[in-house]
Amino acid sequence: MATPLSATAFVDVLRAERLVVVGEPGWRDRNRNAVGPWGPVHGVMLHHTVTRGTASTVRVVRDGYAGLPGPLCHGMIAKDGQVHLVGYGRANHAGLGDPSVLRAVIAETALPGDREASVDGNRAFYGFECENLGDGVDPWPDVQLQAIEAVSAALCRAHGWGAGSVIGHLEWQPGKVDPRGFAMPWMRSRIAGLLGSGEPGPLPDPVAPMVSLSRLLAAAGSNPSMPGTPVTYDGVLVVESALVDEGLLAKKLMDGHYGSSTFPAMSAWQERCGFRGRKRGQAADGYPGWSSLTALGAKHHFTVIN
Template sequence: MPYLTQLADVARRTGHPVTEVAGWKRRGHGPQPEVQGIVCHHTAGPAGGGDYPSLGVVRDGRPGLDGPLSHFGLGRSGRIYVIAAGRCWHNAPSTSPRHDNSSSLGIEAENDGRQPWPQVQLDAYRRLCAELCREFGLPAARVRAHREVNTSKPDPHSIAMTEFRAAVAALVNGAPAPDSWTEEIMKELPMIRPGDDNFDVKTVRGCLFARGHVPPTAYAEIEEGLAGWLESTRCDDGLVALVREFQQAKGLPDDGLVGPRTWAPLLRV
């Protein structure tokens, strides 16, 4: 296989915001030989520090292990970071020949190994795995936790992989999301109100853009343009107006609040 330069397009199909890390298309320990499996990790990085503070380590490596260490990063906000198109040192030694470094793709999700998983991050995790399964013709059974294919690893913590794979399989097959986790997502996602300033606001911005509800006029006066608009964590008047327009388009009460009824079409769950 060549370098997998389609990975950013695959990530965008999830509907979650995507960051292409500079140089990713030629980053890797040579080309990726094949894709027979997907390995899910957590970073064991800091408990704070923003959306994806482990980017530098995953991209560049650490003492004794050169980067890249994974093809994808997954931020707490559900943002997907495309880091490398070539082979990555993310699982060795592997107990599965389909999940070693030469045969699998790695996803490093930001988590310190103890903190609760944000539901939007879990949704992005499932959807990214589903889109990768579609792209490479894999069954959901090929999605494995690091701990399932490496006896010395504990990650990703607390994710029940049987349920996780069932959700991935439903997404791959185009079936409705299983009620057990769809309802959980809707209950756990935060209410976004005018004036809020947090990373969940960035998720709203990314989803609105992915759904085609961010016109160029929304960021025309921002120095950094669209990139700056997407990175803003503030729920300002302009964003509230776009939320109301989205709600009107979906036949929802146009109160400008992002609660369960608005999160569902934003995330398409």
């Protein structure tokens, strides 16, 4: 448990790690302190943004979006390794999480599964969003990974924490998948190496994401006619990303739901694969099928499983 650093000390400890830190205008006073306390802090939480492009990503994490006002983190770690500070104080990044996870972070013991969401994490963690689509395909440049390690180590060093005080959003709140594309135990081993308490592991080899056809069909069949009700499934993001790259789906419509936007995009892809007809039950009806989905996976480097 620790009192949050002052804004000046915060930026100083980051720069002491030889990070390139960009203070976005007004970052020191942009927060959500009016709706709840900031601190005591217990650790650092990492996220991915599901965005592409540094300037647009900074705008999103600074300003937020409908239903979730900014700031959405304290700093955004860009693909080039620069750290953009967008707010300081309480930020809308962590949400409610598992109290047993918080106890483990405080004790720096093995993390239990995150099974409930009942403890406020926005007051308790420094939050860093990392520029990445989070689809398992978008790469994590070495310079960005090294910046993530250095940011985490800087704050751990400042508070006397070990690498066990750094967690991913997916370890805190049920249903979250971020950060996706590297393993948090591996990241903690890298941070431990910077802190001098362990040997850092090598950079991970890229792993092709796997998409379950049965889960994708379940997501597609979960009442797509009603906006906001389809099942969220991270495999949908992989498929949506491929459809975006094919020019069949607008990037802004990527949301992890197999819904009203995904169906026509998949139908168009199925027609490219030689299938015809867009009515329910026809070969190009937008419901994912083995042949068209496998063809999409072969082109965009994901694996389809039953």
